[in-house]
Amino acid sequence: MKLSGFKRELCGMILGLAVLAILPVFIQDTYLRHLLIMIFVYGMVAASWDLSLGYGGVFNFGHLALFGVGLYTYALLTKQLGVDPWLALAASGGAAVIAAGLMVIPILRLKGIYVVLLSFAFSQLILQVIVSQSDYTGGNQGMVMVPALKLGDHNMMRDKKLAYYYIALTLLSACLLFLRVFVRSALGKSIVALRDNEEYAVSRGVSLGRQRLLTLTGSALFTGIAGGFYGGYFRNTSTDVFGIDLTTLILSMVLLGGRATIYGPLLASLALTLLSEATADIGVWRPIIIGAVIILVLLVYPGGLAGALTAGWRRLSAMRTPRGQGAAINKVAS
Amino acid sequence: MTVLGQILLSALFQGSLYAMMAVGLALVWTTIGVFNFCHGVLMTLGAYLAWQFVDPEALGLPMFVALPLALLVVAAIGFALQALLIRPFIGRGDVVLVAVITTLAASSILKNGTLLVWGPRPKSIPPLAPDTIALGASNVSAHQLAIIAITPVVLGLVWLFLNRTRVGLALRAVAQNEDACQLVGMNVTALYALAFGLAAALAALAGIFFGGFKFMSPDMGTEPLTKALVVVIFGGIANITGPILAAYIIGLFEAVSIYYVGFYWTPALLFAVLIVVLMVRPEGLFARSSRGLA
Numbered sequence: 001m002k003l004s005g006f007k008r009e010l011c012g013m014i015l016g017l018a019v020l021a022i023l024p025v026f027i028q029d030t031y032l033r034h035l036l037i038m039i040f041v042y043g044m045v046a047a048s049w050d051l052s053l054g055y056g057g058v059f060n061f062g063h064l065a066l067f068g069v070g071l072y073t074y075a076l077l078t079k080q081l082g083v084d085p086w087l088a089l090a091a092s093g094g095a096a097v098i099a100a101g102l103m104v105i106p107i108l109r110l111k112g113i114y115v116v117l118l119s120f121a122f123s124q125l126i127l128q129v130i131v132s133q134s135d136y137t138g139g140n141q142g143m144v145m146v147p148a149l150k151l152g153d154h155n156m157m158r159d160k161k162l163a164y165y166y167i168a169l170t171l172l173s174a175c176l177l178f179l180r181v182f183v184r185s186a187l188g189k190s191i192v193a194l195r196d197n198e199e200y201a202v203s204r205g206v207s208l209g210r211q212r213l214l215t216l217t218g219s220a221l222f223t224g225i226a227g228g229f230y231g232g233y234f235r236n237t238s239t240d241v242f243g244i245d246l247t248t249l250i251l252s253m254v255l256l257g258g259r260a261t262i263y264g265p266l267l268a269s270l271a272l273t274l275l276s277e278a279t280a281d282i283g284v285w286r287p288i289i290i291g292a293v294i295i296l297v298l299l300v301y302p303g304g305l306a307g308a309l310t311a312g313w314r315r316l317s318a319m320r321t322p323r324g325q326g327a328a329i330n331k332v333a334s
Numbered sequence: 335m336t337v338l339g340q341i342l343l344s345a346l347f348q349g350s351l352y353a354m355m356a357v358g359l360a361l362v363w364t365t366i367g368v369f370n371f372c373h374g375v376l377m378t379l380g381a382y383l384a385w386q387f388v389d390p391e392a393l394g395l396p397m398f399v400a401l402p403l404a405l406l407v408v409a410a411i412g413f414a415l416q417a418l419l420i421r422p423f424i425g426r427g428d429v430v431l432v433a434v435i436t437t438l439a440a441s442s443i444l445k446n447g448t449l450l451v452w453g454p455r456p457k458s459i460p461p462l463a464p465d466t467i468a469l470g471a472s473n474v475s476a477h478q479l480a481i482i483a484i485t486p487v488v489l490g491l492v493w494l495f496l497n498r499t500r501v502g503l504a505l506r507a508v509a510q511n512e513d514a515c516q517l518v519g520m521n522v523t524a525l526y527a528l529a530f531g532l533a534a535a536l537a538a539l540a541g542i543f544f545g546g547f548k549f550m551s552p553d554m555g556t557e558p559l560t561k562a563l564v565v566v567i568f569g570g571i572a573n574i575t576g577p578i579l580a581a582y583i584i585g586l587f588e589a590v591s592i593y594y595v596g597f598y599w600t601p602a603l604l605f606a607v608l609i610v611v612l613m614v615r616p617e618g619l620f621a622r623s624s625r626g627l628a
Contacts, residue, residue, distance in 0.1 A: 059431060106613045113369060113430060117567040118612050124560065125605035132598040244371075244556065248438040255435050259428075284446040291439035298432055299422055 006184060013180070017173050024165055033161040037233065039273045040168040044175045044226040046253035046265035048219045054259030055183050056215035057195030061116045062103060062123030064250060066096040066220045068241045070227025072130060072137060075237045078147040080136055085149045089228040096224020099126070100216040108209055127242040142238040149232040164233055171229060175222035179262050182218055191215050192260070245287075249276070252294045256304050264306030271305065339469075341589045347478050349585025350485035354540040355562035356569070356577035357489060358533030363571045364509040365529035368420055368433035372412075373537050374559030375441040375448070378552060380408045380538025381545035382452050385459045397460065401542055405535045412534025413527050415440060421526070441555075448552040456549035459542065481543050488539065489578055492532075496574065505529055568608055570618020579620055 020036075027033055049063045070092035077088040103122050107115050130137045137143060148156055149167060156163050182188050191211055193201040202208055231237055240246065253272055257264030275293065279286040301308045355377065362370045386392045387400035395403070419436040423429045461477035462484070468474075496502040508515050508525045516522050537555075544554060561584075569580025584604070591600040611619060 053431075059434075061434075106609050110612070113363070113571070114567075114612070114617070116369065116430075116434070117563065117571075118609065120563060121567060121605050121608050121612070124564075125602060125609065128602035128605060132602055134598075244438065245442065248435070248442060251435055252439065255432070284449050287442045287446045288450075291443040294439040295419065295436050298436060302426065302432075 009180065013176065017169070017176075020169055021166075024162055028160065030160045033165050035273065035277055037161065037164055037168045039270050040172040041226050041230055041233075042250060042253065042273055043266040043269035044172055044222050046250050046257065046269050047175065047179055047262050048221070048223045048226075049250060049254050050257070050259060050262055050265045051179055051182065052215050052219040053254055054261065055188060055195065056191050056212070056219075058107070058212060058215060059112075059116050060103070060107075060119045060216060060219070061247070062119035062126075063219070063223065064247045065123030065126045065242060066099055066223045067227040067230070068123075068130070068239075069099045069126060070096045070224030071231045071237050071241060072227075073224070074228035074231040075143050075146045076136060078232075079143060079145070085147055085232055089149070089225060089232065092228025092231070093221050093225035096220040096227065097217045099224075100220035101213060104209075104213045104216050108212060123242060127239060130242075131239060138237070140239055142236060142240075144236045146231050146235045146237060148235055149229075168229065168233075171222070171225060175225075176262070176266070178218075178222065183260075183262065187211070187214060249290075252290075256294060256297050258304030258306030258308075258310075261304075261306040261310075264304055267305050267309075337593065341586075341593055343469075343474065343478070343482075344589040344592075345582065345586035346482045347585070348588060349582035350481050351540060351543060351558065352561050352565045352585060353489060353578045353581035354485055354536055354543065355558050356565035356581050357492060357574050358536040359562050359566050360569075360571050360574050360577045361492075361529050361533045361536075363566070364573065365505055366416075366420060366424075366526050368430055369437070370530070370533065371434060371437040371559070372415055372419075372441045372444065373533070373562065374555030374557075375444040376408055376412060376534045376537040376555070377541035377544070377558060378448055378550070378555040379411060379444065380404055380541030381459065381550045381554065382448055382457070382541075382552075383407050383538070384542045384545060385452075385457050385550065388459055389457070397462075404542065405538050408538035408541075409531040409535040412537075413531045415534075416527055416530035420530075421523070424526075445552050445555070452552070454551070456551055457545075458549050459545040461546035462543075475547065477546050488536075489574075492536070493574065501525075501528070564604065564608055566618075568611060568618060569620050573620075576618055576620035580618070 023036070024033060027036070045063070045067055049060070052058045052060045052063070073092040073095035074085075074088045077083040077091055078085050083091070103119060106122070107118050110118060131139050134140070149164075150156070151163050151167075154163060183191075190201065190206045191214075193204075194206055194208060194211055198208065227241070230241075249272065253268040254265045256272065257266065257268030272290070276286065276290060279289055282289075297304070303311065355373065358376075359370060359373050362368065362373075384401055384404040387395045387403050388397055393400070415437075419440055420429075420433050423432045423436070426432065461475070462480040463476035465476045466473040467476050467479060494502075496506055504515070504520055505525055505528065507520065508522055508529075512522060515525075540558065541555070544550070544558070548554070565581045565584055566577045568584060569576035569578070571577070587607070588600055588604065591603055595603060
C-alpha cells in the first residue's frame with residue numbers, strides 16, 4: 001500500500017518534471033526562462049527549509065545563512081582559488097552541511113523561541129565574519145566577476161539561458177527526490193514523531209540529537225547547492241542574502257505553501273516569484289502588496305496553499321472510498 | 335577625557351538605547367508569547383512622526399507637544415497591529431511561527447510605507463538638549479547625556495507600573511497564567527492590546543532618541559532591532575529586568591571591544607559570545623526558566 005503510494009507519487013513527480021523539461025521549447029523568451037530559474041532556486045531553498053521547519057518543527061531562522069554559506073563558498077573557491085565551478089558547486093553544498101552541523105550544537109538543548117533566537121544569532125555571526133573579511137569577500141560590497149558554471153565549450157551566455165534552465169531543473173529534481181525520500185523514510189517518520197511528541201519519541205528510542213543533526217544537515221544540502229548555483233548564475237555575491245527581506249520572502253513561501261508538504265513551498269515559490277515579478281514596476285508598492293498578500297492568505301487559509309488544495313482533494317476522495325489509516329481515523333472521529 | 339571615561343560614556347549611551355528597545359520586545363513576548371518583528375519599524379515610525387510634528391517644514395509644533403503626540407500615535411499603531419496581526423491567530427498551535435511571518439510582513443509594509451510617505455531623503459529631529467557639555471577635557475553632547483539620564487527614569491516607571499499598579503500586576507498575571515486570568519474575569523484582550531501599545535510607545539521613544547543624533551532613514555529600525563534581539567537573547571526574554579541589565583552589559587562589551595579589538599570584529603565577537611552564553615544558559619543570563627514579568 002505504502003509502496004504503491006510512493007510509486008504513484010514518483011509517477012506524478014516524473015510527469016511534472018517532464019512537463020518542466022519540455023517547457024523551454026515553448027518558452028523562448030530569456031526573461032521568462034530567468035523567472036523559471038529563480039522559481040527553481042527559491043523553490044529548492046523553501047522546500048529544504050520545509051524539511052527542518054515543517055517536518056522537524058525546528059524553527060531554524062538562519063536557514064538563509066546556509067544559502068549564503070553556499071553562495072560565498074562557491075564564489076570564494078572559484079574566484080580566489082580558481083577551483084573548477086562544478087567542484088565548487090558540490091563544495092557549496094558540503095560547506096552548508098558543515099555550517100548546519102555547527103549550528104546544531106548550540107540549539108540541541110533548546111526549544112521554541114530560543115531556537116529562533118539562536119539560529120538568528122548564528123546567521124548574524126556568519127554575516128559578520130563575511131563582512132569583516134572584506135579583503136577576500138568584498139565585505140558589504142559583495143563580490144563581482146565570479147566565474148560562471150561551464151558546460152564544455154557550450155556558450156552559456158548566448159543560449160537564452162537554456163543551459164542554466166536545465167541545470168537548475170536538474171538540481172531541483174535531485175532536491176525534490178532527496179527531500180521526498182527523506183521524509184518518507186523511517187528517519188523522516190522519527191523526525192515527525194519528535195516534533196509531535198518529543199518525550200514519547202525519545203522514550204521509544206529516537207535519538208533527539210542525532211535526528212536534529214540529520215534534519216538540519218539534510219535541509220542544508222540543497223540549500224547550499226542552490227546558493228552555489230545562484231553565485232554561478234548571477235556571477236556576483238551580496239550580503240543581502242542574509243537580510244531580513246529574503247528571509248521573509250522564503251519563509252512566507254514555506255508558510256503560504258503549507259508546512260510539511262515539500263510540494264507546497266514549491267508551489268508558493270511559483271506564486272510568490274511571479275507576483276514579485278508582476279509587481280516589479282511599481283517600486284515601493286511591491287513589498288507592500290506582497291506583505292499584504294502574505295498576511296491575507298495566512299488569515300484566510302491557515303494551512304497555506306497546499307492545505308487548501310489537499311482539503312479540496314480529500315473532500316473529493318472522501319466521496320469515493322476512504323483510503324489509508326488517516327482517513328479511517330478521521331471517519332471514526334467524525 | 336580618559337579612555338575609561340569614554341568607554342563608560344559610550345557603554346551607558348548605547349546601553350540606554352538597547353535597553354529602551356529590548357524592554358518593549360520582552361514586554362510583548364512575556365504577555366502575549368509572540369515575538370514582534372515590527373518593533374524596529376515602530377521605532378522608525380516614532381522618529382518620523384516626531385519629525386512630522388516638530389519640524390518647521392511640516393507641522394512645527396513645540397517639542398513638548400510633538401513628542402508625546404508621536405508616542406501616542408505609535409502606541410495606537412501598535413494597538414492596531416496587534417489586533418490585525420496577532421489577535422486572529424491566538425489559540426492556534428503555531429501562533430509563534432505565524433506571528434513571526436505576519437510581523438515580518440507588516441514590518442516590510444510599514445518600512446516601505448514610510449519611504450512612500452516621507453521619501454528617501456535623510457531627516458533629523460532636533461536633539462532633546464542642543465548644547466554640548468564640557469566633561470573633563472572634552473565635550474559631550476547634551477543629547478547623549480539626556481538619553482543616559484532619561485532612560486533609567488522611563489524604565490524605572492515601567493518597572494513601577496508592572497509591579498505597583500493594578501493594571502501592571504494584571505499584565506504580569508496574564509504573562510504567568512492566561513487561562514486563570516480569563517477565569518477570574520480579566521479582560522485578556524485589552525491587556526494584550528495594552529502590552530503591545532506600551533511596547534510600541536517605548537520603541538517610538540527610542541526612535542526619537544535616535545533621530546536626535548543620527549540621520550533618519552526608513553531602514554533605521556533594522557539594526558536596533560537586531561541589537562535588541564541580541565539583548566533579549568542575552569538577558570533572557572522571560573522578564574524585563576534581565577534585558578535591561580543585558581543592554582548595559584552589551585553596551586559595555588561593545589565599547590570595550592571596539593576600543594581593544596577593533597570595530598570590524600566587534601559584531602562577530604558579540605555573536606560568538608552570545609552563542610556560548612546560550613549554550614550554557616539557554617534561558618538567558620538573568621532569567622528563571624519560567625515565563626513571567628519583572
